Amino acid sequence: MHVHVRNMEKPAVVPLNSPLLDKRYECKECGKAFNKPSHLSRHIMSHSGERPYECKECGKGFRDSSDLTSHMRIHSGERPYKCKQCGKAFRCSSYLTQHMNTHNGQRPYECKECGKDFTDPSTLYKHRRTHNRERPYECKECGKTFRRSSYLTNHIRTHSGERPYECKECGKTFSRSYCLSEHTKIHSGEKPHECEECGKVFSHTSSLIAHMRFHSGERPYERKECGKAFTHATALTVHLRTHSGEKEVL
Structure with missing residues (x-):
């Protein structure tokens, strides 16, 4: 290699100022x-x-x-890392470690906010975002609040229309550097987000999350009236048209 x-x-x-052991x-x-x-x-x-x-x-x-x-x-x-329980093999030792939690019932990743625990860090990360935290920075324009001043600065650009980050490839502009970074992957063909289950790669985190639902079977978008659920919000939207009789205009 x-x-x-x-x-x-x-x-x-x-x-930041913090205790010596927690710099x-x-x-x-x-x-x-x-x-x-x-x-x-x-x-x-x-x-x-x-x-x-x-x-x-x-x-x-x-x-x-x-x-x-x-x-x-x-x-x-x-795939050198093999599960002795079921024979499933993985490319990374960390993938095997997380997989073993499904067999032994261990849930070592605990949310400090509510005490709920999880088998893997990515699930814990998504869960932690559901908790409300202190939001001391308020937008004078619309009243929306944020945890950090940098988040407020980015938000204010939605009101001012300021888009200081420009793509050198096509000239498209963005209000946040992160959005520009994500956009440039379209030009470079870069797909840095990889599915641990099957190795498929994606340009954006949101695309990977949606793809992972095919492996987990998760269907978070549900129509309450009929109980039918979908992996993507767009699939639910299309389904709703079958109830309303609305036809998509091509």
Whole structure:
């Protein structure tokens, strides 16, 4: 396996005042905090789009060398981590560890807010967003509140129409750098979000989440009147037309 490492600049970090054992480093872009500067450095790449480790097989870039190693197994078909319970094999040891929780009933990822626990960190992350938190930053225009001043700054642009982030490829502009970063994947063909179950890759997180429902069987979009449920909101919208008699105009 050949690894090509692009040049990358050391990102700026902002240490916050906190106890010695809980020193935190905050991302200037989104306010997310980390207890190690190396973790912040890796996170910053999610905003900048920087992926210094490149796959020689397909050209896909990664933020971490271990992610590249795991990705290379898609090309080789190697799945060295095998579950002794059911025989299912995985490319990464972390995937196997999380999978084992479905057999042993362990739910080691606990929500500090309500005490509910989960088998894997991604499910916990999605759950944590459901909790309401203090929102001290209020928009004078519409009254909407936010947890961080940076979120409010981004929101205010929806009123002012300011779109300071421009795509050099097509000239399209965006109110947030993250939106520009996501948009540029259309031009580059980059698909950094990979399904752990089948290896399929997607350009956007939302597309991966929707795809994962095919594996989990989750159907969160339900019509109360008939009980029919769907994996996508658009599928529910189409279904509603069968009840209303509305036909889509082509």
